[in-house]
Amino acid sequence: MAKLIITIDGPAASGKSTVARLLAEKLGASFLDTGAMYRAVTLAAIRANVDMTDEDDLLEVMATTEFQFSAGQGKMAVCIDGIDVTEQIRQPQVTASARHVAASAKLREKLVEMQRQFAAGEEKIVTEGRDQGTVAFPNADMKFYLTADPSERARRRQAELRAKGDIESLEQIQGAIEQRDKSDEGRAAGPLRPANDAIVVDTTDLSVEEVVARLLRCVEEKCQTKD
Numbered sequence: 001m002a003k004l005i006i007t008i009d010g011p012a013a014s015g016k017s018t019v020a021r022l023l024a025e026k027l028g029a030s031f032l033d034t035g036a037m038y039r040a041v042t043l044a045a046i047r048a049n050v051d052m053t054d055e056d057d058l059l060e061v062m063a064t065t066e067f068q069f070s071a072g073q074g075k076m077a078v079c080i081d082g083i084d085v086t087e088q089i090r091q092p093q094v095t096a097s098a099r100h101v102a103a104s105a106k107l108r109e110k111l112v113e114m115q116r117q118f119a120a121g122e123e124k125i126v127t128e129g130r131d132q133g134t135v136a137f138p139n140a141d142m143k144f145y146l147t148a149d150p151s152e153r154a155r156r157r158q159a160e161l162r163a164k165g166d167i168e169s170l171e172q173i174q175g176a177i178e179q180r181d182k183s184d185e186g187r188a189a190g191p192l193r194p195a196n197d198a199i200v201v202d203t204t205d206l207s208v209e210e211v212v213a214r215l216l217r218c219v220e221e222k223c224q225t226k227d
């Protein structure tokens with residue numbers, strides 16, 4: 001198991017990925033984007049044309065597909081059966097359907113196992129998702145929970161989409177975000193919630209740099225008290 005495990009959980013578009021990546025860079029740690037795993041299984045299921053609400057079908061897809069996750073430049077590189085799908089897993093259809101994969105307790109168990117295996121091979125790791133501090137790594141050295149107002153998260157997601165040339169209204173984006181919050185918080189397995197020992201950071205009025213600096217300070221303080 002890695003010597004330093006930092007978990008960052010939080011709702012959709014709360015800035016977890018960017019912050020986790022930058023924090024990992026500063027700490028010389030590996031970065032694990034667990035949402036990319038749920039997205040990869042979702043894309044494989046869409047391509048296999050299975051019933052997304054049938055857990056057995058989803059498990060079959062998982063068992064018959066080869067997934068590869070590696071810490072690429074700036075983001076997790078993902079391959080399905082040897083083909084790079086790093087960009088494709090971000091398509092809106094995948095985003096919308098991932099909740100079915102996320103709702104399956106059996107699939108979650110398998111993905112959590114893969115996450116722990118990934119961590120086992122690393123010296124230091126910053127891992128982000130919805131259940132990293134609560135389920136995957138309950139004994140993590142440091143746990144954070146990032147949140148922000150839905151309207152601010154919608155604004156950030158809109159800017160991200162604009163940069164890719166996609167135009168969507170704020171109302172539409174905020175509606176989709178609130179729907180994802182509901183489904184992330186409401187599922188029985190690995191629901192989205194802060195771990196009891198997580199530091200909760202509301203990022204609504206903070207820049208990415210400010211959030212990273214705050215998290216880094218917490219990690220440094222913790223490391224000092226450990227020494």
Ligand code: DC
Pocket residue numbers: 012013034035036038039098099102128129130131132184190
């Ligand atoms: O963070 P993201 O938007 O890339 O996540 C994609 C989907 O995976 C989303 O529906 C939430 C789900 N997810 C999860 O259930 N547990 C995780 N640890 C990470 C993501």
